[in-house]
Amino acid sequence: MVFTTLLLGWYGDNGRDLPWKTYKDPYTIWVSEVILQQTRVQQGEAYFRNFISTFPTVRHLAEASVDDVLKLWQGLGYYSRARNMHKTARKIVDEYGGMFPKDVESLKKLDGIGPYTASAVASFAYGIPAVALDGNGYRILARYFGIDLPLGSPSAVKTFRELAVSLLPEGKSADFNQALMDFGSLVCMPRPLCVSCPLADHCIAYNTGLAESLPVKPRKAGHxxxxxxxxxxxxxxxxxxxxxxxxxxxxxxxxxxxxxxxxxxxxxxxxxxxxxxxxxxxxxxxxxxxxxxxxxxxxxxxxxxxxxxxxxxxxxxxxxxxxxxxxxxxxxxxxxxxxxxxxxxxxxxxxxx
Ligand code: SF4
Structure with a gap:
């Protein structure tokens, strides 16, 4: 698949050097993904380091009081993330013997873990062939393949997911997911850098002048x-x-x-x-x-x-x-x-x- 080859080629030379990428354990990956859900990388990095040094394992987090967790989270916003992490940590200790489940469906049943985070943890920690599609992934696929379905619609969710699964390289789901995130953060940004993009020759949006019109935003209520x-x-x-x-x-x-x-x-x-x-x-x-x-x-x-x-x-x-x-x-x-x-x-x- 040309898309996958080009994307991984770019990632090999240009992937970001982020602190959490060196970790392979599900707990640390989970912490970094939850922090980054609504937080920019620059701000999230300091919180991530502080969080991991205060609660180095899921057991440390489970044993803390929710007030301590919230205190550490102060200033990061969306405090339900911290409360859910605390609940999930206790559940993992109490019901899973301190080990994160290894499959996407079980991960999704934990508080605060949606399809994206579940797939990220499964692929980064266990190499499971799961697609973690966030806003970056949707944006890249919509543009490269010229998909104009409104994001969030049931048909869009199905279409993007099936497409991404078909593009997953065997044994390299972690690299693929990470590459989508990095490429969407550095090249195929909301205002894309098409002129220096290695995917440009094959990108439908670029070649039809639609790069900035895709993806189609979700339909607002009242549409x-x-x-x-x-x-x-x-x-x-x-x-x-x-x-x-x-x-x-x-x-x-x-x-x-x-x-x-x-x-x-x-x-x-x-x-x-x-x-x-x-x-x-x-x-x-x-x-x-x-x-x-x-x-x-x-x-x-x-x-x-x-x-x-x-x-x-x-x-x-x-x-x-x-x-x-x-x-x-x-x-x-x-x-x-x-x-x-x-x-x-x-x-x-x-x-x-
Ligand atoms: S050519 Fe532009 S729109 Fe297409 S993938 Fe590259 S950066 Fe994104």
Whole structure:
């Protein structure tokens, strides 16, 4: 796999020299991973050294009072991390005889250990072929492979995980995971250093100008998904367009007659709708072409557009009353959204229509 070869090649020459990398025991790895979860490396390093010298083993941590642990954690924030570590240390001593479990699923059952930390501990301490994907890993994979799924969505979690598993080099999961973290911290950062990146030749985001647009951020609450069904009614060499009104996107721009639904709908659904029947009246009509375009993403909404080209014969008084009948060759004179423009460009380039 080219990606893995290039990444490990880079890591061999450029991997970071961090204090916790020299440790191979699960306890120390766990401590470093939890500290680094919401803390920058520079700040975390001093806390890590202090923590490990105060509580050198899981037994020392289990025997301490939670107040002592919190005191040591002071200033680091997200104090539930310290409380969870203390609980987990006691559980490991009481239920596992002081030994960390060796499999990801058992590790995930411990307080404060999620999929990422469990995989990091399993791969770094035991060499288990587990993928530890953090923000760095998602960012690199999304860009290199051009994946535009919103992070955090179930399909994204599945896609990234399966992809990362397929890229894992045999017997080198620790290096692979560490390489992803270091590469994401030093090269493929939120503002990536593509010009000096050894992966650039094969990176889809870089080669399509999308490096800074990927990964796609998680959808925020309140994000709206809308389904736009545009009806491009052709009558001889004419079509119908209208101006958008109301307090909504694209106000004042022109577009084809639109039926919006809150769920996906098929053409038979549309022709059964009251709105469609009002528009076509008693005319005859025939569907010539259906063109679904890629979802159109706006700040707080995604539009899923489908354009239907329909030939209509006979009178359609409602259509004529509500919309402007314009010669097709004059469509380009009207201001339209980028979405409608895309369809119109496609239309002009599509010989079969
Ligand atoms: S070329 Fe740019 S976007 Fe692609 S992997 Fe390298 S740094 Fe990241």
């Amino acid at each position: 709206r998904t809308r389904y736009f069904h545009y009806l491009d009614f052709g009558q001889d060499t004419f079509t119908f367009i209208g101006q958008r009104k109301g307090n909504d996107i694209w106000k004042g721009l022109y577009e084809f007659p639109l039926i919006e639904t809150s769920m996906p709908a098929t053409y038979p659904d549309l022709i059964r709708s009251e709105r469609f029947r009002i528009l076509v009246g008693t005319s005859d009509y025939v569907l010539n072409n259906t063109q679904a375009l890629k979802p159109h993403k706006l700040t707080h909404q995604s539009i899923h557009p489908v354009f239907y080209r329909i030939s209509i014969t006979g009178p359609a008084p409602n259509l004529e009353k509500e919309y402007k009948k314009v010669p097709r060759e004059e469509l380009s004179k009207y201001a339209v959204s980028r979405l409608t423009e895309k369809y119109m460009n496609f239309f002009h380039n599509f010989a079969g229509l």
